[in-house]
Amino acid sequence: MDYGHELEFGAFLTPDAAHLDQLLENAQLADVLGLDLVCLQDHPYAAQQAEMWTLLSVIGARTSAVRLAPNVASLPLRPPVVLAKAAATLDRITGGRVEIGLGAGAFWDGIAAAGGPRRTPKDAVDALIEAIEILRAFWTGGTVRHDGTHYRTVGLRAGPTPAHEIPLWLGAYKPRMLRVTGRLADVWIPSMGYADPPALADMNAVIDEATIAAGRAPESVRRAYNIVGSFGAATGFLQGTPRDWAEQLADLTLTQGMATYILGSDDPRALATFAQEVAPAVRDLVEAERARAATRSEPGGIPGSVAPQGNPPAEPSEPGEGSPRHTGLGVRPTPDPGERLAREQAWAESDRPAFAMPEREYTAHEEATAAHLVDVHDHLRSELTQIRDIVAQVRSGAMGIGSARSAINTMTLRQNNWTLGAYCAAYCRILTGHHTLEDRSIFPHLRRAEPGLAPVIDRLEREHEVIHDLLERLDEALVAMVTADGMPPALAELSGALDLLTDALLSHLSYEERQLLAPLAAHGFG
CATH class of the missing domain: 1.20.120 (Four Helix Bundle (Hemerythrin (Met), subunit A))
Structure with missing residues (x-):
């Protein structure tokens, strides 16, 4: 089932303490390439990994557009009040670029070694539900009161509030966690290896049932997917050419509703190929199929036909720059306000050269x-x-x-x-x-x-x-x-x-x- 979500693409980078320069360069690369997300795993008990929130803060300072998310935060070692405050603070600093991935907990030996609780599967999910309530209450502002089995806040004055409504992701695989996802989450984020493509349909069905039972629409939960693969001549899922990848991911979007693809890789070449070749091809394939489906669904529609689209008139050029033609290009340049505040000029504007592109249409x-x-x-x-x-x-x-x-x-x-x-x-x-x-x-x-x-x-x-x-x-x-x-x-x-x-x-x-x-x-x- 295609839920109609806009496609997104991201990078899942390794917070290896021995190669932090590479991590930060890859995060900047993701921003430059136009990827939507940079994600980091969170294992505070792992000696070889640097601290997740510190890294996200540095990445936020070095980037301008890419969104930031733990994928997923180790909730047993991150008290929800502190987690909420850290996320809200970084969200304000970055102008609303933070999202939060949560999991009930894993690697319990490491968690216990770090002083955290060792929870049963039931207790872990119960604690997650309580944490979500506290996070959302904190981000709303005001006074937070929660008297739960695992967490307790007594008249806490919350703040700061985030710059935007922070989406909550849940990494879920078992039926109860999938139902919690359908009830409470904004995004479902499974990973290849734990949930391979053949398993997605049944998991989606559980989430859909839970959203409907909670009075929500199934499309209210975005479906994201942590993926891995390699580019080359091999065959198999995400093992071939960029075009192979694009066709396989487009099929997942159209049949399973997956709409956010986050590539686990620390190879700059793979990230560049993913952003520059795979992502646009997936978008084109999905857009074309959605357009065909919309045409087929219209009364009297002719399969394969597309209504002609008019182009807005091109904005006139500035004096002295000729008349550059942007025929068919929907993106328009931001106009020069014209008003000059200073008495002097940085340069003469009348002698700027101009270039006129041949007329054409754009994908x-x-x-x-x-x-x-x-x-x-x-x-x-x-x-x-x-x-x-x-x-x-x-x-x-x-x-x-x-x-x-x-x-x-x-x-x-x-x-x-x-x-x-x-x-x-x-x-x-x-x-x-x-x-x-x-x-x-x-x-x-x-x-x-x-x-x-x-x-x-x-x-x-x-x-x-x-x-x-x-x-x-x-x-x-x-x-x-x-x-x-x-x-x-x-x-x-x-x-x-x-x-x-x-x-x-x-x-x-x-x-x-x-x-x-x-x-x-x-x-x-x-």
Whole structure:
């Protein structure tokens, strides 16, 4: 049964304490590749594994879009109140990117060795149900009271509340846990090896019955799947080519309703293949079949026919940039607000080169590739808003210079040096040892794919350098505030530096989107 959920793809990374650099690079790679999730297992009693929440926090600071989840948290060693607080805190820090996977417990010898309880199967499930009640009560805010067999809270004042409603995943295999999943969970997350594809139908049926009995619709529980495999010439489930993988996963979505696929791998090449070849192919296959099914279900519908779709009119280009054509591309560049705050200009905008893509239509995957650039830019725009707020607090005396510089230096905007150029550099750095910089860089890739785009890329690279200098100028103005003790000239320099950065950044991001959305949709990131 297809529950109609939007498809998601993620990476399940090993928190190996001996290879933390690789773990963090793979997490950044997942973000750059456009994967939806990064998950970590949680075994606090395992000497070779680093601590899960600490790692998720660092990953959250180094990424901008990917969601974060324990898969699954060791509940017997993580009291639900502390777990709820940790999740809510990280959710606020990352802007609502946290989800929680829970299990009733396993590896009881290790849990007992770490000072945790050794529970019977029944007690483990009972404790899980109590923990879910406490987690959700805590995230709602107010006072939490729970007098249970395994957990007790007496008038706890909960806080902080998370930035969004945190989804709860349950790893479940046995009938009772499957029924609990149907009653209480947002996501079911089984793993290959414990629940292989032939077993999924019967497990789904138990969950569906439980959702209906609880007054919920079966589709209210998303079906996720931890998968493993290898790319090559072998045959078998997830053992062949990327196309083989795509067909097999699309079939699981259409017949068993699995909609989130999380690949267990620490190989950057496998993660890149999964994100760039498997994921878009699965989306295309599922989208096509869902469209056919919808057509067949319409009264008088002709199997295989698709209603024509109109295209919204293309947004006019900025003066001096020609008229780039984005025919058929649904993703639109973010308009330049036009208003300029600073007296000076970072550059002349009238001499920017332009590139016109030939007219064509775009697939859903190509649309998603273009949209990913806008998503990255939207994150940078939001960080600019944060910087303006920080500077306002400095001027009002509500924040010290040191705190302001520290806050700005942790932002993606500052860490990554510059938007697509730095986005590319991070991607290449992550893959060092597997691919050369030239082969994996986005700009060189686009230069090869569209030689006529070279003047635009040259200009974007020069603007990247200017914006880097403007960030340095803002930092120097903040430092100068210390010695000037808030005197008007120092305040004016700080405001001027911030306004010039704002003008340049918003203009640059809009220009980059106008010129690169169509080429990126057509040729990908490389």
